[in-house]
Amino acid sequence: MRMGTQSSFCGKSPWSKWYLTAALVLVFLVLSGSQDANALPAFARKYGLRCSACHESWPMLNYFGQKFKDNGYQLMNDRDAPIWQNPGYWPVTFRIIPIWHRVSTGKVAVDQGTGIARVTTSGFDISGLDFHTGGTLEKNFSFYVLPSSDATASFHFETVMARLDNLFGSPWLNIKLGKFELDNLLSEKRILTLTGNGGIYQLYHFTPVGDGNIFGQMGDNQLGAELMGHSYNDRTRYSAAILSSTDGNVGLPYGNAYTGYFAFSQAFDTGKLGVDRIGAYAMIGQAPTYYLTQAGTPLAGSGISNKSFHREGFVGQFYFGQHLDLQVVTQHGWDNMWFGQGYGDLIGGTVTGNNLPGTTLPAGSQAPTWNGVLFEPHYVYSPQLIFIGRYETIRMSRQANGAGSASPSASNLGNISTYTVGFRYNPFMTSRAGFAWHNEYNWLHQDGTGPLIGLSTSNVNTSELLTGFDFDF
């Protein structure tokens, strides 16, 4: 494939050369026309800092922005209490993204023809609307509320949390309560990509094929309480959270199960390279597999017979001067074999299996495990122009249906590989609004999840090209 593409450029088509040359010229012109960033809504309005002070590229935080967040959205310069806010300040930012995108999915089961087709569609679209509101209620009392809608304006609360900062005068003691993003160094909520598959970190949401455990998704905001602390300069950070095993769903829909999330990281001054950081995380929890029923319908909140799961890995943030950085996350995942056999989220309808008394697992069942890694390099030409790349791969190391099973799974069932490339350009940013022209391409490959072709499952390739205006005000 790669060789074929190269040969196309090298000799077969003058048009290819023309397009490539034109594209490179335009890229150069765009680069030469870029300026540095100005400011960001909400917090920038309060503090008068350019958005680039806190964001590598909005919304992704840089080190200073991470410290600001860890301090409870405070600069710690005695100007954090609301009394210092300009009376005209309103701590709200709206964000919405009109786009054009082209999505192509292979190996879709259809009624026509051979029963399998590639479905390609394109057109104009919009994202949902986010209302970001956050800041301080008083010095060392912080909050963040984020009502968020889908594209049809159906709202939910993505984030609702209050935080007590610097308890006993120590940055090592901060307590947060509510629904919030887990302390992921590489934040999915601040991801720089927008496509359906590239707009999330696959590693943060992976579940093996047929697995019923939705509760280990690190990328979803969760309900719980978090104890977090950091050194004065934020070089050293830790967090420990206790979460309801509900995947952030409100109303206690599952049962009495909890999950712990722990993270630790240490940053190092590497001279001219920058401040590099390495860390580790672990998510260890339980979730129900057995629900009481009422007229055959699972009863919300009745979940028992909790089973375990865990994910753990390392995180690295490596900077190579002012323009280039590489973010790395690894993960090892393990689910109890009950989850692997399709027990777990019966309330949400992910699975149908109910671990009623007397239920036994089929022969050959085993706890599924997997390993994954993601690499995300950024080239920050200026705070207004960033190029993004990402490669993620997840490989199953043990399938739920092992060799002793009646129908053992292929060893590669559910494996994922995905590439994302793109760039974001902010032609202007002021202290009242932000605007990014976003361009992105994502390609995702998953083994064995397509329809049967003969006796074999097929692999699915999905690609998406997206261009749009990501703006906030």
Next chain:
Amino acid sequence: MDNLKRVHFFSAILSFVLAAGFTAVRAQDAPDVGPHPPQPVKAMESHIGNIAGHSAGGKSDYRRYCAGCHGDLGDGNGENAVWLDPKPRNFTLATFKCRSTLTGTLPTDEDLFNTIARGLTNSNMPIWNTFTKQQRADLVAYIKTFSPRWEKEKPGDAIKIPAEPPVTIESISHGKALFTKLECWKCHGPQGKGDGPSAATLTDSQDNPIRPYNFAGGGDDSRFKCGSTNSDIYKIFITGVDGTPMPSFADVIQPNDAWDLVHFLRTLQVKRHSKENDVLKAAGGAIPAYVEKQAAAPASQSENRPAAPASQSENRAAGGGN
């Protein structure tokens, strides 16, 4: 062939998108360009320990982190400056508050280096201790490109800070007497609350209103603009805070007197745990009247010297902003 079509397709998409974006960028550039930073007259360097900073290395970080307030031209007129109080530093004047050098002289590279990391409390200047030392050194060098003073003058010599004598109730008492004699209370107020009779009239060298420090306002974590230790307070007496009405007392106060004044000022920070407050508490919580018999002691010789400069205009002559 399929590959060729794919290349054509994506090349066309890329070209279209880039062309559209380029047009949009060009159309919107003009109103938002603002002043571009001038090319440095001369590349500057900074030297902090064994770290050498270069202005070329600091330019990008300056525009990313600093220019919003201090301005692309370093003149303190960033787009957010209008909303800030105190106003951002005007680097073109090369007048700085926090120095280890005598009043009117340029600060050392290390002074600027430390100010960046420490931030300036009671202002919008954050604590930039997230930078690497190299980044800070580069920023110091870049800041020096804004004023020709850095080419014509050398930084002053750093003052020597003698060892701090023990805190005693006598030193606190003497410090209080000095606080009165040197008329510190006129600006800072009798209880150090920043509410002295002159407080409302104070302006900096650029005629912006300025408030004297409120010693009583902070908690246990209270800081001063130029540091948080006793040595930092001592340094402020000797160097003054250029560009503000706070004068240098280098010529009118002896080292031991300055330390006594430091000890007394700590007691004005009533919410802060300190050895000075412990000594005061042990002495019954009241500062005894200063006994004149110590007037003959060497430590009090300064009391016979001329009083500190009182003229605001004289103090402001040092130049600078807030």
